[in-house]
Amino acid sequence: MTNPPSILVIEDEAAIADTILYALSTDGMSVAHCALGGAALARLRAQVPDLVILDVGLPDINGFEVCRTLRTFSDVPVIFLTARHEEIDRIVGLEIGADDYVVKPFSPRELAARVRVILRRAGTRAAPPPAPPAAAAAQGFTLDADGARVAWRGRWLDLTRYEYLLLSLLLRHPGRIYSRAQLMALVWHDAADTIDRTVDTHVKTVRAKLRALDPGCDPIRTHRGMGYSLAA
Template identity: 65%
Template sequence: MPHILIVEDEAAIADTLVYALQADGHSTEWVTLAGAAIDQQRQRPADLIILDIGLPEISGFETCRQLRRFTEVPVMFLSARDGEIDRVVGLELGADDYVVKPFSPREVAARVRAILKRMGPRAESATDAALFQLDTLRMQ
């Protein structure tokens, strides 16, 4: 079950996202501050982060910059900022998508599915790789 971290300071918006994403088969976690999101991603990595730009502590743009220092997790910006420059900046910072408020919860869920499908399953772990051994002596 894909795990989605929602970083949104408005409870009504977060509740809508939680409901739509859980109905779509995702597990969700909601935090209101950027610092909590960064800590959470270090401790229990999400498969995708939905990130508001207008957060009270630090902006979503700065949060994305900080996340990109240690993870390539897909990021979807969710913002009331609908200017072209904001969308361009968000995408250039490494976001995978940018959705403008107000939004359709079903559309956000569909976009999440599309991003996760494109990203594929997480990289195999070292224990999975250890199940196979390359026999270079028998290769020809």
């Protein structure tokens, strides 16, 4: 019998921690809890779980620092929890190795769904895929990173800057689901006054350009409530 996935919740607010523990345990997961970053790191050094849910605003050690230290000895998936909405927090969290970013207040069911998606993704890959070279092919695409261009079915696409950045990010990690927040942070990190609908709009325009060359194919997958991926 397969053991249930193990989750470590690092959260100092007891009410929030209890809600997460209940939601994940009723979803069939084995859940443990630490209220402080220092105690969590000691536990993680002794035994690494399948996934970590990490609050940014811990009383002893900032959650970002906990994640930085964790990344020196483990690549376990991490979901950040935070009460802050600032874009810079999302960028920092994703750049230091977080897999997802959830802003409080949040739906426990949505959090459980995000956990399941990340666990499935982690379970299907033994090691992270290497970044492609300057020109690489995947699913009918050719990515020329040096020339900042993408070909589809042997024809170069006429892409805007952000269309290229969006499509090339998806191409580098086929099958990986990126949430809107992750795409906003990784693609539009230097653009002012962007909104979440920007992601949907650019996905729509990229799809239109792909369909203009091959009407019967749509390699960009929509995952309701979670984000987008490129068909693996």
